[in-house]
Each structure stands twice: as C-alpha cells, then as structure tokens.
Amino acid sequence: QKEVEQDPGPLSVPEGAIVSLNCTYSNSAFQYFMWYRQYSRKGPELLMYTYSSGNKEDGRFTAQVDKSSKYISLFIRDSQPSDSATYLCAMRGNAGNMLTFGGGTRLMVKP
Amino acid sequence: ETGVTQTPRHLVMGMTNKKSLKCEQHLGHNAMYWYKQSAKKPLELMFVYNFKEQTENNSVPSRFSPECPNSSHLFLHLHTLQPEDSALYLCASAPTGQGGIGSNQPQHFGDGTRLSIL
Numbered sequence: 001q002k003e004v005e006q007d008p009g010p011l012s013v014p015e016g017a018i019v020s021l022n023c024t025y026s027n028s029a030f031q032y033f034m035w036y037r038q039y040s041r042k043g044p045e046l047l048m049y050t051y052s053s054g055n056k057e058d059g060r061f062t063a064q065v066d067k068s069s070k071y072i073s074l075f076i077r078d079s080q081p082s083d084s085a086t087y088l089c090a091m092r093g094n095a096g097n098m099l100t101f102g103g104g105t106r107l108m109v110k111p
Numbered sequence: 112e113t114g115v116t117q118t119p120r121h122l123v124m125g126m127t128n129k130k131s132l133k134c135e136q137h138l139g140h141n142a143m144y145w146y147k148q149s150a151k152k153p154l155e156l157m158f159v160y161n162f163k164e165q166t167e168n169n170s171v172p173s174r175f176s177p178e179c180p181n182s183s184h185l186f187l188h189l190h191t192l193q194p195e196d197s198a199l200y201l202c203a204s205a206p207t208g209q210g211g212i213g214s215n216q217p218q219h220f221g222d223g224t225r226l227s228i229l
Contacts, residue, residue: 008151034217043113043201043220044154088154097142097205098167099218101154 003027006089006102015111019076023089023102026070030091030100033065035074038086038104047087048074079109114138115221117202123227124192132187132224134202141207143185144218145177148199160185161207192228199223 006023013019021035032051036044048063050056056063062075072091076083089102115136124130136143145157159167160179174196176188185202203218 002153004153032217036220041222041225043115043117043222045113046217046219049217090154097207097218098156098159099154103151103153 002103003100004089004091004102007105008103010106010108012108012110013079015079015081015109017079017109019079019083019107019109021074021076021087021089021105021107023072023091024070025072025091025100027091027093027100028067028070029093031094032092033063033072034090034099035061035063036088036090038088040085044088076107079107081109081111083107083109113219113221115202115204115219117200117221117224119224120222121225121227123229124189125229126192126194128192129188129190131189132200132202132226134185134187134221136183136185136202136204136219136221138204138219139206140204140219141182142205143179143182144203144205145185145187146201146203148201148223154201158187189226192226194228197226197228199225 004025035048037047038044053065053067060077064073086104086106088104090099118133143160147155156169157171158177163179178186201223202221205218206216
C-alpha cells in the first residue's frame, strides 16, 4: 500500500464547476499538508499549506484536512481553463522537512 | 520566477557520458533537495542537504553523485546512466529550523531538468 494515495485522473470538468481533489494517507504522524500545482514543463508550485486538521481558504481555493479519517481535500470554486494542471498533495511529520507526495491528479477545465 | 533556477532545462545524453545538473536558489534557504519525477509515479526524494551537509541519501545508485558547495548551489553529477534514469529532475529548497531540524516552511521547487538517456 502506498503511503499517500491520489487518484491520477484525468478529471475533466466544465468551466465554472466546483472541483474536489483528494488524497488519503496511512501515516498518522503527518502534521503538515500541502497542495502543489504543476503545469506542463514546469516545477510544482505551492498552492496551499496547512497544519493539522481544519480548513484554510485562499481566494477560489479551500484546503481541508481531516486527520481522524486521514483524508485531505482541495476544493477549487469557479474553475477556469487556467486551472488545468496536475495537482500534487504532499505531507510531512513534525521532525525534518522531508515530504511524501501523492502521485498527482491531472485536472482539465474545458471552456 | 520561483527563486529556484535549474540548468539545463533539457539534457540528452548517452549511457557513457558524464554530465552535471545545476540548481541555484535565491531565497536564502539552507536546505536543498533533489527529486526524481517519472511518469505516473510520485516524486521520489533522492538527496537532502542542510547547511551544505548531506543529511539524506534515499538509496540512490552511485551513478548519481550530488555536490553542495554552499547553501545556494546544488549539483547532481551523472555518469553511466541507464535508460530508466530518463525523468524530470527537480531541485527544491526550504528554510532549515533550529538545530538543523526542518522549519515549518514549505519547499519551493525549480522547473526541473528533463533528462533523456539514449
């Protein structure tokens, strides 16, 4: 079993839709949770960064962490074609700064 | 502009060649990382440096040799690579917390070097 599971997609939605991206994990020591966006031919770009359980909102993006279920989500409201990319979840424990990544979900937002 | 610059962006080499990948960060960070990203696989951590000292080698074959002359520069020296080494190689940096333990700040990535082994 992979330490972090993420549906690879592709996920295709129409412009304006609400998108839900998810990851599940098995290591209860994970405390910091991140979402990165990666466009084709580019490196991962940090979108959201949260600590422990709860919600965090930044513009059209909302990150949710449910540690009891070992489940994290990224919601994108009013999705745009420019949101088309691969979204990577990443997480780590309290000690050190080594991240464990999911395999990424490819999102396509169609005009 | 992410503050982490990788060169070259693309590299094609034969299995007997020797080449080097370069990473430079302008963020004042003290931790630097090499990752390998292959198609349909999660990012694989290869090496970690904190304050120029290697603190992690994730069972990487010796044909990959990292070098960190200072906290701003990181190299990955390549020799006698195999076709399965073709991938996107990503560099990242992050602040280091007290006592060399990771801070609560995230990693920032460069745009990677796309490596193809013939």
